[in-house]
Amino acid sequence: xxxxxxxxxxxxxxxxxxxxxxxxxxxxxxxxxxxxxxxxxxxxxxxxxxxxxxxxxxxxxxxxxxxxxxxxxxxxxxxxxxxxxxxxxx
Numbered sequence: 001x002x003x004x005x006x007x008x009x010x011x012x013x014x015x016x017x018x019x020x021x022x023x024x025x026x027x028x029x030x031x032x033x034x035x036x037x038x039x040x041x042x043x044x045x046x047x048x049x050x051x052x053x054x055x056x057x058x059x060x061x062x063x064x065x066x067x068x069x070x071x072x073x074x075x076x077x078x079x080x081x082x083x084x085x086x087x088x089x090x
Contacts, residue, residue, distance in 0.1 A: 036077055048081040 007025055011018045032042050032050055042050040057073045081089075 048085055051078045053078045
């Protein structure tokens, strides 16, 4: 399912204009990205949590050149679905 499919589905269910829904969906995604970029987790009750996970520095391998490289420490985004979400997908 793409963003356009989501917008279309919401428009069908609510009867609202697609353009208005598209703006809302894009603003929601932008807000989540901005808060995570600022180091904050985002909690959506009944849906899940967008968390920031810290990865420590490690040694990796470049197999094409057969050399080792240092992968610096960094943060990555992670989504953790809520219990109801997990049960619905099962």
